Amino acid sequence: MENEKEKILEAVYFYFQNQKYKKAIKILKKEIINFPDDVDLLYNLAILYESVNEFDKARDFFKKVLELDKNNEDAKKHLEKLINR
Secondary structure: OHHHHHHHOOOHHHHHOOOOHHHHHHHHHHHHHHHHOOOHHHHHHHHHHOOOOOOOOOOOOHHHHHHHHOHHHHHHHHHHHOOOO
16 A cells, blocks of 8 residues: 555645646545545545645544554644634
């Protein structure tokens, strides 16, 4: 899984850097079906939703990350920012 996940995240990062957010979201949504509890995939999907101003979806995914990893400081910061907006 780790090697596969690295490839997925590399592709997502490429699309993110090239502002092809919808393509990156599509990739992650497909992979989360197979790996629903993968914190890295969930976190990156939340970031992408935040990037395209889909704040409710971003908030939901940051919450899911924190359910799985309550000490994820990055997710806490993003979620707090979204709640306070």
